[in-house]
Amino acid sequence: MKETGQYIQPAGGRLGVLIPGLGAVATTFIAGVEAVRKGLAQPVGSLTQMGNIRLGKRTENRNPKIRDFVPLAGLEDLVFGGWDVYEDNVYQAARKARVLEPALLEAVRPELEAIRPMPAAFDRRFVKNLDGTHVKSYITKEDLVAQLRDDIRTFKAQHGCDRLVMVWCGSTEIYHQAGEVHNSLYAFEAGLRDNHPDISPSMLYAYAALREGVPFANGAPNLTVDTPALLELAQETGTPVAGKDFKTGQTLMKTILAPGLQARALGVKGWFSSNILGNRDGLVLDDPDNFRTKEVSKLGVLEDIFRPEDNPELYGDIYHKVRINYYPPAGDNKESWDNIDIFGWLGYPMQIKIDFLCRDSILAAPIVLDLALFMDLAKRAGLSGIQEWLSFYLKSPQTAEGLRPEHDIFKQLIKLENTLRHLMGEELITHLGLDYYQEGVETLS
Numbered sequence: 219m220k221e222t223g224q225y226i227q228p229a230g231g232r233l234g235v236l237i238p239g240l241g242a243v244a245t246t247f248i249a250g251v252e253a254v255r256k257g258l259a260q261p262v263g264s265l266t267q268m269g270n271i272r273l274g275k276r277t278e279n280r281n282p283k284i285r286d287f288v289p290l291a292g293l294e295d296l297v298f299g300g301w302d303v304y305e306d307n308v309y310q311a312a313r314k315a316r317v318l319e320p321a322l323l324e325a326v327r328p329e330l331e332a333i334r335p336m337p338a339a340f341d342r343r344f345v346k347n348l349d350g351t352h353v354k355s356y357i358t359k360e361d362l363v364a365q366l367r368d369d370i371r372t373f374k375a376q377h378g379c380d381r382l383v384m385v386w387c388g389s390t391e392i393y394h395q396a397g398e399v400h401n402s403l404y405a406f407e408a409g410l411r412d413n414h415p416d417i418s419p420s421m422l423y424a425y426a427a428l429r430e431g432v433p434f435a436n437g438a439p440n441l442t443v444d445t446p447a448l449l450e451l452a453q454e455t456g457t458p459v460a461g462k463d464f465k466t467g468q469t470l471m472k473t474i475l476a477p478g479l480q481a482r483a484l485g486v487k488g489w490f491s492s493n494i495l496g497n498r499d500g501l502v503l504d505d506p507d508n509f510r511t512k513e514v515s516k517l518g519v520l521e522d523i524f525r526p527e528d529n530p531e532l533y534g535d536i537y538h539k540v541r542i543n544y545y546p547p548a549g550d551n552k553e554s555w556d557n558i559d560i561f562g563w564l565g566y567p568m569q570i571k572i573d574f575l576c577r578d579s580i581l582a583a584p585i586v587l588d589l590a591l592f593m594d595l596a597k598r599a600g601l602s603g604i605q606e607w608l609s610f611y612l613k614s615p616q617t618a619e620g621l622r623p624e625h626d627i628f629k630q631l632i633k634l635e636n637t638l639r640h641l642m643g644e645e646l647i648t649h650l651g652l653d654y655y656q657e658g659v660e661t662l663s
């Protein structure tokens with residue numbers, strides 16, 4: 219039975235996707251969309267393009283493609299732009315990233331060459347291992363924000379965009395916690411004028427986007443919009459935000475496997491995760507302060523899935539360690555090893571070993587696409603502030619103050635699907651299923 223859904227503005231016209239950081243992930247995403255548009259490849263890994271959603275009772279057999287169910291911008295309507303501290307156009311940057319085959323890049327070369335980065339808002343204190351010079355000059359951080367807002371408006375006008383979204387694909391910034399300057403919008407704006415050292419470049423992009431009413435998603439583990447100041451701005455301007463850190467590779471595996479172990483009440487003693495990667499991201503993460511930001515993002519996952527405080531017999535004593543090692547020969551083809559010490563009936567020990575030969579940017583690119591399309595949908599549906607239903611894509615999901623994040627990928631998927639059903643006025647699915655066996659039970663299952 220269809221209920222009344224939320225009013226959603228139509229997805230007509232062009233959607234501009236603005237990306238701070240045109241590195242491996244961003245160029246793999248853009249080149250991929252161009253290749254799909256030319257019919258050269260399939261958008262594998264993108265739920266918006268290839269996923270289905272069940273509607274109604276199982277007996278109704280309604281299982282449309284998500285993109286046919288919710289009004290999303292079409293791939294043909296996307297326009298790309300961005301900023302980087304290096305001058306390379308997207309074709310050159312993609313060649314250097316060495317994720318996609320040269321032949322594929324040649325097939326979309328003119329489209330990629332046309333996308334040249336705008337000069338970045340950059341501060342080397344936050345990313346020590348980069349030395350790019352394609353950066354904006356400024357006196358105060360307020361000036362920098364004004365330049366970024368100007369970039370956003372100019373891009374929108376020049377490309378005839380009806381709407382914009384911004385997805386941070388820039389490097390991981392050094393670890394820092396929210397301080398006074400992030401506690402209110404008032405303090406933050408004073409900090410922009412005073413060049414407060416704790417306002418990082420990613421926060422400047424986020425602030426500029428939100429001031430322009432542009433939804434902002436954060437693909438790195440940086441603090442960025444995860445502060446009271448920027449959340450206040452998101453509410454004030456009615457703009458959606460989501461973060462943090464694309465869920466790819468090892469953490470994706472963790473949030474698939476850990477819920478299964480926990481579901482069967484199997485104990486876990488230790489989980490050792492090691493990675494080697496050789497791309498620019500790996501170089502940035504080779505600095506301990508930048509690694510710390512990533513480490514915090516990766517460590518939270520198991521704690522939240524296993525909830526050791528509720529089940530100390532099974533999970534009270536987990537030794538969880540995460541290592542990332544920069545190893546240039548690996549390039550973007552990261553290898554991650556997991557050694558998991560589990561125990562079963564009567565405490566008998568067992569081990570699981572995972573060797574994941576993964577391609578990080580191949581896993582991240584469809585996430586950028588889905589986040590861009592869903593954030594645009596959220597804005598058109600009148601949603602603002604944190605979009606927790608997009609946790610599915612994120613390693614360290616942002617939540618309302620005091621709320622524990624949900625890391626279990628299957629619960630995250632149910633949340634995402636139910637949000638789409640809710641927006642479209644379809645009944646939510648509880649998976650109870652008693653109505654197939656007992657008369658008088660009405661729950662949708």
Ligand SMILES: NC(=O)c1ccc[n+]([C@@H]2O[C@H](COP(=O)([O-])OP(=O)(O)OC[C@H]3O[C@@H](n4cnc5c(N)ncnc54)[C@H](O)[C@@H]3O)[C@@H](O)[C@H]2O)c1
Pocket residue numbers: 238239240241242243244301302303304315338339340341345348350386387388389390391419420437438439463464465466467497498499502577578579581582
């Ligand atoms: N690859 C993955 O699977 C994955 C997964 C989760 C998160 N991430 C995060 O996504 C981000 C991008 O990853 P990547 O592999 O593309 O890294 P990358 O190093 O190839 O690209 C990042 C780009 O950002 C640019 N940059 C840095 N600071 C900037 C600034 N202030 N303004 C504009 N540009 C700036 C760099 O010059 C670089 O070109 C990283 O933060 C990474 O940790 C990546």
